[in-house]
Amino acid sequence: MTLFFNEHPAPLTAYQQLISGDPAQLQALAQSHPNGAYVLSLFAEDGGILLDKGARADIIDKMRQLAHDQYSLKKTLAEDDAKRLKQQNNELLNSLFEPDISEADFEAGLKILRDQDFITPQMQKLLDDLDEGAPGLFRTKDEGDVDETVRELEALVPFGLLTHELLAANASNLTQETFRSLMNDVGTIRKDVWSDMAKQIEIEFNYAEERAGEIEEYETAAQLAYRRANRTWFRFKRANPQATSVEMQAELDRIIKAEWEKLDLVLSSELKLTLDAMSQDNQGLSFPKVNGKYDLEAVLPTLSAFIQSSNRPDLSVNLMELQYFIDMMGDR
Numbered sequence: 001m002t003l004f005f006n007e008h009p010a011p012l013t014a015y016q017q018l019i020s021g022d023p024a025q026l027q028a029l030a031q032s033h034p035n036g037a038y039v040l041s042l043f044a045e046d047g048g049i050l051l052d053k054g055a056r057a058d059i060i061d062k063m064r065q066l067a068h069d070q071y072s073l074k075k076t077l078a079e080d081d082a083k084r085l086k087q088q089n090n091e092l093l094n095s096l097f098e099p100d101i102s103e104a105d106f107e108a109g110l111k112i113l114r115d116q117d118f119i120t121p122q123m124q125k126l127l128d129d130l131d132e133g134a135p136g137l138f139r140t141k142d143e144g145d146v147d148e149t150v151r152e153l154e155a156l157v158p159f160g161l162l163t164h165e166l167l168a169a170n171a172s173n174l175t176q177e178t179f180r181s182l183m184n185d186v187g188t189i190r191k192d193v194w195s196d197m198a199k200q201i202e203i204e205f206n207y208a209e210e211r212a213g214e215i216e217e218y219e220t221a222a223q224l225a226y227r228r229a230n231r232t233w234f235r236f237k238r239a240n241p242q243a244t245s246v247e248m249q250a251e252l253d254r255i256i257k258a259e260w261e262k263l264d265l266v267l268s269s270e271l272k273l274t275l276d277a278m279s280q281d282n283q284g285l286s287f288p289k290v291n292g293k294y295d296l297e298a299v300l301p302t303l304s305a306f307i308q309s310s311n312r313p314d315l316s317v318n319l320m321e322l323q324y325f326i327d328m329m330g331d332r
Contacts, residue, residue, distance in 0.1 A: 089118045093164070094183040096127060097176060106131065122168040138176040147227055149173035150234055157185045158195060181238045193245065194237050197252055201229045204256050221266040225259040264329065271325045275299065278318060284310065296326055 092109050095101065110127065113119050119127070129137055139145060149170050156162040162185050171179055205226035232255050240247070275287050275294050285306045288298040299322055307315050 097180050120164050123164045126168045145178050146173035229255050229259050
């Protein structure tokens, strides 16, 4: 009996046929497996081997549980097989976009996927254009990815919403390398630690942009820093998909530090231009320097003293501006 249900392709159906009492169903059961007729002979009420109704009922109950167990097992195995096949097909589809794939491998892989009806119409068109050598399918390495497109597609991955259709539709905004990398993420659902950590970039440089106030050059630089940091982070992610959390945090800290250093240079340059202009526009005003650079600790006292000595209260606005510059340079 155990062997019968273990081997039966549809154990739940077999059990339902067994207890149906319907001659047609019982006949179907007898024909569904080499041991089908033998199983029926065990449970036949007239002339069956199991004459004790209690024993027969007990065995039928156990068969019900066995049938359910086998159904669950077969379903799990079938789902696992389907997932495995999908993963294999995704990898095969991805391989078709390798720059150096041979024509024979391309055609063979394409036929396998077509035979399974695995390729969407939009992806098929992209593959046809790729096979024909149509120009402009992907951005060049020199052009780089469109950052906004990468961010939008990356944001779909943690929820399993990235699809082949979306990738095919946005291929012209991606380099071939990034396209292939995102192909590996199609249909996956994961807690995206990468995206969570990347939020630090947004926090850091949104803060930088907001604190720029009226310093337009610094605001623009903060926006560029945000885009550069995101681009560098995505490149690191593509090159190091198995990075540990410690390695990820170290790289993120390095990226953010490097961009802050660039912003500090912008701020220093703006401050120098401001001090140069004030010195030129106000006779007798000279800010002390140390090793050729303005001494920031002396800037505010120098201007305050000049305002007092020359009776120039109108320069109080400049005093506030310089205070703002110096606070920005020292508050990180």
